[in-house]
Amino acid sequence: MPGRYDYDESKIGVRPGRRGTRPRTKDRPAHKDAVIGVVTGVDRGRWTCLVDDHVVTAMRARELRRSPIVVGDRVGLVGDTSGDEGTLARIVRIEERETFLRRTADDTDPVERVLVANADQLAIVTALADPEPRPRMVDRCLVAAYDAEMDPLLVLTKADLADPDEFMQSYAGLDVPYVVTQVLPDGTIEGLDAVHERLAGQTTVLVGHSGVGKSTLVNALVPGTHRAVGHVNAVTGRGRHTSTSAVALELADGGWVIDTPGVRSFGLAHVDPDSFIDHFPELAAGTENCPRGCSHDEEHCALDAWVAQGHAGPSGAARLESLRRLLRSRLGTPEEE
Ligand SMILES: Nc1nc2c(ncn2[C@@H]2O[C@H](COP(=O)(O)OP(=O)(O)OP(=O)(O)O)[C@@H](O)[C@H]2O)c(=O)[nH]1
Numbered sequence: 001m002p003g004r005y006d007y008d009e010s011k012i013g014v015r016p017g018r019r020g021t022r023p024r025t026k027d028r029p030a031h032k033d034a035v036i037g038v039v040t041g042v043d044r045g046r047w048t049c050l051v052d053d054h055v056v057t058a059m060r061a062r063e064l065r066r067s068p069i070v071v072g073d074r075v076g077l078v079g080d081t082s083g084d085e086g087t088l089a090r091i092v093r094i095e096e097r098e099t100f101l102r103r104t105a106d107d108t109d110p111v112e113r114v115l116v117a118n119a120d121q122l123a124i125v126t127a128l129a130d131p132e133p134r135p136r137m138v139d140r141c142l143v144a145a146y147d148a149e150m151d152p153l154l155v156l157t158k159a160d161l162a163d164p165d166e167f168m169q170s171y172a173g174l175d176v177p178y179v180v181t182q183v184l185p186d187g188t189i190e191g192l193d194a195v196h197e198r199l200a201g202q203t204t205v206l207v208g209h210s211g212v213g214k215s216t217l218v219n220a221l222v223p224g225t226h227r228a229v230g231h232v233n234a235v236t237g238r239g240r241h242t243s244t245s246a247v248a249l250e251l252a253d254g255g256w257v258i259d260t261p262g263v264r265s266f267g268l269a270h271v272d273p274d275s276f277i278d279h280f281p282e283l284a285a286g287t288e289n290c291p292r293g294c295s296h297d298e299e300h301c302a303l304d305a306w307v308a309q310g311h312a313g314p315s316g317a318a319r320l321e322s323l324r325r326l327l328r329s330r331l332g333t334p335e336e337e
């Protein structure tokens with residue numbers, strides 16, 4: 001399956017880089033010469049875009065001044081799109097996003113932000129020890145993935161330090177796929193093949209707290225990227241904040257990984273609780289008897305009876321508990337993690 005960043009002419013309606021072949025429809029954008037690129041990096045007012053197979057640096061047109069343009073966005077580019085040294089193209093439009101990962105405004109950041117566009121998988125990287133896993137953060141990431149209509153994947157690192165079974169027990173009620181990795185004494189990563197398999201052909205955003213081994217993983221997945229590998233601070237258990245801006249990296253066997261060093265957690269106030277009931281189909285039908293506006297985490301919720309009557313199968317109770325945990329995680333703040 002092609003990744004979302006591969007050009008699909010049926011969707012975009014233009015042939016990137018080839019002029020004069022686009023259909024002349026009446027809602028044709030103003031910039032008829034624009035070529036389509038994919039944003040792979042953003043740094044201080046400059047966007048790095050991939051156009052066909054070459055890299056173009058671009059600025060944002062004045063009329064888009066207020067529009068966030070994020071990694072993964074497909075954009076229309078005009079001006080010098082040669083990508084030659086010293087050239088600068090101009091982004092004149094943003095194509096409609098298929099998905100977007102966002103976070104709500106919170107105490108530390110007053111603006112709701114789109115973090116990454118058009119990705120289809122969210123890999124939540126968690127060390128099994130050093131630093132200790134943070135289940136609340138994982139739950140919040142799961143909710144963010146559901147909200148963004150992205151598939152979650154748990155990547156459990158440092159299996160040399162702790163057994164994954166205990167951690168995974170708390171996810172028994174959720175059908176979240178997971179892979180387990182560990183760095184071997186010779187520096188190779190056990191479990192890397194399984195990670196490759198999960199990432200192949202997908203556009204995957206990697207999130208995780210500092211020090212979990214995310215950079216180590218990215219360097220192994222995309223050799224030659226040289227993501228800075230930090231050291232876990234013995235006192236705080238946190239790694240150094242060594243890398244700063246999100247970047248999309250192409251996998252050799254198809255697909256993309258997007259590393260998001262700045263993203264450690266999600267404010268989730270924007271998330272509609274009804275949006276993730278859909279991820280629990282065997283419970284969703286049971287909500288029909290709920291009182292109007294039921295939060296599904298209250299006394300009169302009909303789901304308790306639904307599960308007790310066996311409608312949700314043998315794992316119904318565990319699933320309901322997981323659903324409620326996610327519902328509650330939405331109400332907390334990232335600071336409580
Ligand atoms: N024991 C053990 N250590 C690991 C493993 N993977 C990574 N590490 C170490 O964990 C530390 C942090 O790894 P990084 O790859 O820098 O972690 P990160 O998540 O990218 O952290 P930041 O760069 O701070 O965002 C480094 O000292 C790594 O060598 C593993 O599987 N086992």
Ligand SMILES: [Zn+2]
Nearest residue numbers: 290294296301
């Ligand atoms: Zn309910």
